Amino acid sequence: MGFTAKIDEKLLRFKEFDEARVFLEHPAKIEDIQNAIDYMIAHNEFHYLLRMLLEKKHLQDGQIASYLFARLPCLKREEDRALLQQLRKQEALEELTVSYLFGCCEEFDLGSFFEGTLLNEVILSLALEHGECASVQELMRQIQKRHKEEEILLRKFFEVYGV
Amino acid sequence: MNSIDLRRLRDFLALKTGIFIDDNKLEKIYKKKLEEFITAHGFKEFNSFYTTLLKDRLLLQEITNEITVNETYFFREKYQFETLVQHILPELDALRPIGESINILSAPTSSGEELYSIAIYILEYAKEIFTKRDFYLIGIDIDSEMIEKAKRGEFNKRSVSKLPASILAKYFKQIDQFTYKIDPKLTQGLHFKVVNVLDHYAMKRLGSFDVIFSRNMLIYFDEKTRSEIIATFHSILKPQGYLLLGHAEKVPYGNKLFIRKKIGESIVYQKI
Numbered sequence: 001m002g003f004t005a006k007i008d009e010k011l012l013r014f015k016e017f018d019e020a021r022v023f024l025e026h027p028a029k030i031e032d033i034q035n036a037i038d039y040m041i042a043h044n045e046f047h048y049l050l051r052m053l054l055e056k057k058h059l060q061d062g063q064i065a066s067y068l069f070a071r072l073p074c075l076k077r078e079e080d081r082a083l084l085q086q087l088r089k090q091e092a093l094e095e096l097t098v099s100y101l102f103g104c105c106e107e108f109d110l111g112s113f114f115e116g117t118l119l120n121e122v123i124l125s126l127a128l129e130h131g132e133c134a135s136v137q138e139l140m141r142q143i144q145k146r147h148k149e150e151e152i153l154l155r156k157f158f159e160v161y162g163v
Numbered sequence: 164m165n166s167i168d169l170r171r172l173r174d175f176l177a178l179k180t181g182i183f184i185d186d187n188k189l190e191k192i193y194k195k196k197l198e199e200f201i202t203a204h205g206f207k208e209f210n211s212f213y214t215t216l217l218k219d220r221l222l223l224q225e226i227t228n229e230i231t232v233n234e235t236y237f238f239r240e241k242y243q244f245e246t247l248v249q250h251i252l253p254e255l256d257a258l259r260p261i262g263e264s265i266n267i268l269s270a271p272t273s274s275g276e277e278l279y280s281i282a283i284y285i286l287e288y289a290k291e292i293f294t295k296r297d298f299y300l301i302g303i304d305i306d307s308e309m310i311e312k313a314k315r316g317e318f319n320k321r322s323v324s325k326l327p328a329s330i331l332a333k334y335f336k337q338i339d340q341f342t343y344k345i346d347p348k349l350t351q352g353l354h355f356k357v358v359n360v361l362d363h364y365a366m367k368r369l370g371s372f373d374v375i376f377s378r379n380m381l382i383y384f385d386e387k388t389r390s391e392i393i394a395t396f397h398s399i400l401k402p403q404g405y406l407l408l409g410h411a412e413k414v415p416y417g418n419k420l421f422i423r424k425k426i427g428e429s430i431v432y433q434k435i
Binding site for chain 2: 001002003004005006031034038062063065066067069070071074095096098099102103104122128129130131132
């Protein structure tokens with residue numbers, strides 16, 4: 001035994017869409033799903049990928065969804081962004097989607113994604129990491145404004161009821 | 164730069180790179196360095212520099228270079244090699260089928276000190292496993308000159324300065340006043356290749372690995388790119404394989420591809 005030369009492994013490459021989609025539409029080994037995700041990314045099938053992520057519970061597994069979002073480029077089309085908005089509302093995917101959105105803060109208007117959202121730990125942590133981004137700064141200003149309005153109401157409550 | 168500005172800059176750099184400079188070092192060592200940096204880049208006062216830094220990726224990269232220790236040398240942060248031979252390799256040896264090789268990637272490998280250090284640690288401290296299994300060790304880098312240097316296996320005095328004398332004598336030959344050449348058995352047994360970690364398919368063609376060392380590379384990339392690279396590492400690791408990063412680095416927030424563990428003195432990331 002010793003230091004050895006490489007043992008060649010076959011690199012799985014799908015030749016066409018239908019070969020890859022099978023592994024996304026039905027539960028499969030994680031390596032096969034990752035290869036299928038790689039195929040879709042390489043062929044710009046982002047809308048299909050996001051739609052599958054929304055529809056197929058087995059893709060919402062933490063590892064798979066993490067891999068998908070890590071490989072997904074910052075999307076420009078409105079139809080894709082609409083799907084991202086839906087994904088953000090899924091409990092299992094909220095943190096990953098929000099993390100992805102902040103990672104793309106230079107391309108996205110985060111204010112429109114997070115309209116009405118209050119501050120939470122996830123948003124604050126991500127804001128600190130991406131704070132130099134103009135859309136993050138604008139989002140934080142909007143959140144601060146909403147919190148100020150709430151603070152006023154809260155103060156009123158304590159004034160009125162003296163508790 | 165006053166103390167408030169200095170700390171503000173320190174805190175920003177900590178958020179961006181993971182490198183935190185304590186107050187003592189900040190005042191005594193880094194203050195002058197950073198002031199010289201700001202002046203050298205044509206800024207007359209701190210605020211205009213800081214406003215630019217928030218937006219200029221290249222400037223951020225340059226100041227990151229300024230605060231990181233960029234030199235590479237044998238047995239740098241050796242506690243990670245100790246974790247490898249004392250904990251990770253025995254675990255993998257028990258886990259992997261008999262006859263399967265153990266594959267280790269160093270990315271980026273620079274001029275090869277890291278990969279050769281790993282090889283020496285295996286030869287010295289994992290002898291039993293080394294007699295039972297094949298080891299495939301490869302170092303990659305985007306810099307072709309570094310790869311050529313790694314293949315030559317010649318190093319200067321500074322590079323070998325942290326090696327115990329016995330290890331230096333055993334694995335190196337001094338070929339002139341300034342240069343040490345590593346044992347040809349190692350230059351022939353290890354592999355070096357020019358590969359860009361951002362090229363997902365080039366990385367996948369390297370094969371699958373039990374352990375990846377990627378120290379002090381991720382800090383130079385933005386969050387999105389770091390996530391992509393981490394995903395690539397995940398896809399080329401075998402099940403339950405390990406990723407070891409630089410001491411200031413971590414897997415990005417919310418990432419569910421790895422479990423973070425403390426093994427020995429090291430923080431490691433294991434593929435789920």
